[in-house]
Every structure is written in C-alpha cells, then in structure tokens.
Amino acid sequence: MADAVDRLTPLGLMLLALLREDDMHAYEMIRLLRDRKADRLVALTHGTIYHTVARLGRQGLLVETGTDRAGNRPERTTYALTDAGAAALIDWIRRELPAIDRPERFRVALAEAHNLDRADVLALLAERRAALAASLEAHRSARARAIEHGSYPQFLIEVHRETALLAADVAWLDEAVEDIRHPDTVWGVTDLPATDRYLAQREAARS
Template sequence: MADAVGRVTPLALVLLALLREGEMHTYEMVRLLRQRKADRLVALTHGTIYHTVARLERGGLIAETGTERDGNRPERTTYALTDAGAAAVPEWVRRELPAIDRPDRFRVALAEAHNLDRDEVLRLLGERRVALTASLEQHRAARASAAERGIHPQFLIEVHRQSALLHADIAWLDDAVEFVGNPDTVWGVADLPVTDRYLVQRAAARA
C-alpha cells in the first residue's frame, strides 16, 4: 500500500477523495471540482483528469461501475473507489499533513484532512508544528552564525524571508489547531447537514 500511495499525485488524491462521496463519471468530477474551486490546488483540465482516471483504474484504485446517458449525449462511464482506493486517501493525507518539505502536497492534504478523524488531524498538525519550530530555530541559528562570521546581510535575505514564513506558518497552525479542535466545528463529511451533501444533491438532480 505504501508504494501505491507514494505514486498518487495531488490530482489523483483529489479525485479519489471526491469518489469517496459516491460513484460518478469523469464529466461530473470535472464539474464538481470546478464548482468547489479545486483548481486553486491542482490543475484541472479535461485531458489531465481523463489521463489520471485511466491511471487510477489501471492501478486498481478505482473501477468502472456502469454507464450513464443524459439525453442525446454520449454514454459516460461511471467509476467508484475500490477498497485500495478508499484506503489510499487517508493514508496519503496522513503522510503529507505533517511533512514540511512538500508545500504543494500539504495544501491538498489540508484540503482533504476532513477524511481523517478530528483527533488524528490534531495529532498530525502537532507533529507538523514540532518540525516547523525545529526548522525555524535552524534558520535563526544559521543567520546568527553568518552574522558572527561577518557575512553581509544582503546575502542572507532569503534566509530572513524563510524565517519570517516559518514564523507565520506556526502562527497560522496554532489558529488551525484551535479551529479543528473546537467541538463546535463541524468535521467530516458524515457530520455535514444532509442538504450540503453531494450525494443528496446528485440524487435530487436525477430524480
């Protein structure tokens, strides 16, 4: 499983997480992801999505479940998660949420963190804070050492920027932990109001 999860790209993860809400065809995936503005996290083109769906099917993470026809449009193949695909989503998020060296993947993991239990997310974010704090201290120590050796500040401007970003990231993370840990914060798809669930909207549209 670890090797399979390691080959899952951010776009593939977004598609797998989407299929946790129910089976659907590729056109529906594109429409829903654009509606949810997922293009801020991953590139959404018909070509890349169709290619990724085909690769997920070859990898045994999704499977065809049938075809649908809407009016005079061509038949569309519907897909659903396999057991391996369903397991890949939380495993991918678990791996990427505490990692501080893959920022693009972290953004996707954060967006899909609701696929994990609240307590596990808080633990993983705690691990991330420890790693961020250690990195911040390393940058501060590096700047101090460079200054002692007489290195001019103009050569350390990037190190200074990274220290500021780490400091801001830690401050944001503390707010995020408070938000997730608040019992009033709705967490997980199962806890959403029924009217907000995709499957209910989908069923109503097809009724």
C-alpha cells in the same frame, strides 16, 4: 499498498476523495473540483481527469459501476472507490500532512484532511508544527550566528525571508488547529450536513 501510495498523484488523490463522498462520473468530478476551486492546487482539464481516472482504474483504486445516457448527452460511466483506493487515500494524506519538505503536496493533503478522523489530523499537524518550529529556530540561529561572525544582513536576506515565512506558518497552524479542535467545527465526510447548498452543488455537477 506503499507502491500505490507512491504512484498516487495529487490529482489522483483528489479524485479518490470525491469518490469517498459518493459514486460519480468523470464529468461530475470535474464540475465539483472546479466549483471547489481545486484548480488552485492541480491542473484541471478533461484530458487529465479522464487519463487519471483510467490510471486509477488500472491500479485497482476505483472501479466502474455502470453507464447511463440522459437525453442527447454522451454516455457517462460512473465510478466507485475500492477498498484499496480508500486505503491509499488515507495513507497518502497521513504521509503528506506532517511533511514540511513537499509544500505543494501538503496543500492537497490539507485540502483533503477532512477524510481523516479529527484526532488523527490534530496529531499529524502537531508533528508538522514541531518540525516547522525546529526549522524556524535553526534559521533564526543560523542568521544570528552569521551576523555575529561578520556577515552583512544583505547577504542573508533570503534566510530572513524564510524565517518570516516559517514564523507565519507556525502562527497560522496554531490558529487552524484551534479551529479544527472546536466542537462546532463540522469535520469529516460522514459529518457533512446535507444542506440545500451542498445538495444543490452536487445536483448541478451531475447535470
């Protein structure tokens, strides 16, 4: 399983997460990812989607469940998540959510964090906060020591910037954790309400 997780790309992760919601064909995946603005996180083209779907199939993380054709549209193959795919999805998110040295992967893990239990997410984000706070303190101390020993602040401007970004990240994380912890916050794929808006989005993506 570790090998499958290591080979799983951010785009592959997001496709597996979609299939955890329901069986889908590739065109529906593309539409949903675009509707949800996932193109901010991964490159979305028909070529990359179909290539990634094929690779996930070879790895045993998804499986074809059938094909259909509606009207004059091209034939479409529907895919389902396998048990191995579901496990790889969870393991990838659990690995990337607390890590502070892979920011692009963290963004994807955060976007798909709702695939984990709320308590697990809160625990993993607590790990992340501890690591961020330690890095923040190290940056602050290093800058202060350098200035104390005669360095001019102008030579430490990048360190100052990184300190400010870390402080903002810690502050944002504290706010996000409180929001996730709140009992009124809907969490998890199984908790997602079948609202008219959600169902309409799914129906539009299928067409």
